[in-house]
Amino acid sequence: MTDFRSWNTGRLARLALVPAAAAVISLVPLGGTAYAAGCKGTACENKGPVAMVCDKDARTVASGEVYSSQGGRTDYELRWSNTCWAGWARTGSGSVYASTISIEKWNPDRTVLVSRRTVTVKNGQHDWTNMVGGKGYMVRACAKEANTGRSTCTGFLGTDS
Template sequence: MRRNMSVRVSAVVTAAMAAVLIPLAGTSYAASCSGTGCDNKGPVGYGCDADAVTKKTVSDGIRKAELRWSAKCAAGWVRGSDPVGKDDYWAHYAYIEKHSTESGAPLLKSLSVAIPDGGSDWSNMLGGSNYYYRVCQKDAGTLEVWCSGYW
C-alpha cells in the first residue's frame, strides 16, 4: 500500500515538473505585439528588438537619435546615445513622432527618452505600417532641435 502511494506521489510530482519545464524548453522570443498594438510597449520585452534596423538617424555632432524599426512587429522606437559622455549642465532628449501624413500634420503620438551621458537608452514603441515616422533630438539647455526626414 505504501509503495503504491509513493509511486503515485512520484508520478504526480514528475507530471507537475514536466508541465512547468517543457514549455520553457521551446521558449522563443517571438514578437508578442503588432502594429498599433505595440504602442507604448517596450521593444525588448515584447521581442521586437531581434530584427530591428535603423531607418533614420539625426545627430547634434556628439549625440544621436535613431529610428529603430521592427518589421515583424510593424513598430518603431527611438534609441538615443551619447558615445562620448560629455557632461553637460542640461539634459538631452531623443523622441519618435508618429504622423498620419508625410507633411508632418497632424502629429498623432510622440514618445521620448533622456539620452544618458556616455550610454544609450530607448523609448517605448509606436506601431502601424500606414503611418509616417521621424526622430528628433532636443538640447534642453539651448532648446535646439534636430529632426530626421520622414520614413
C-alpha cells in the same frame, strides 16, 4: 509471485512521476524558440520596446547626431520592429550629451503629427523612447540638445514598407 498491492503501488509511483517530469521539461526553452511580441501596430503605442519584446527583431533604419555649443554630441537612432510593426528612438552606441530624443508619428502626407514619445537623456547615459506603431504612417527620430535647443531629425520612414 509479486503481490498485487506492491506491484500496483510501485507502478502508481512511477506513473505519478510522468506529469512532474513533463512539467519540468516544458520549462526548458528549446533552441530556436520564438518569443512572441506583446503588441502589434497601434496596440504598441506608448509601450516599451523591451517590455513588449519588440527589440528582439529590431533594426536601426536611420541615425543622426546633434551637437552642443561645447562640442558635445548625441548620437541617436530610429529603430523599427517588423514583428511589432512599431518604432522607437534611442541613443546610439556613440557619445551622448544632455538631450531629448523623440520618435514622431505623422499622417502619410506629413501634415499632421499624430503622436510623439520623448525621453530626456543626461550626459553619458543611454535610453530609448516608448513606441509608436501602426501601418500607413510616417515615422522619424529626432534629438534636441539641452543647452542650445539645436535639433535634428532623421528622414521619414513609411510604415507600409
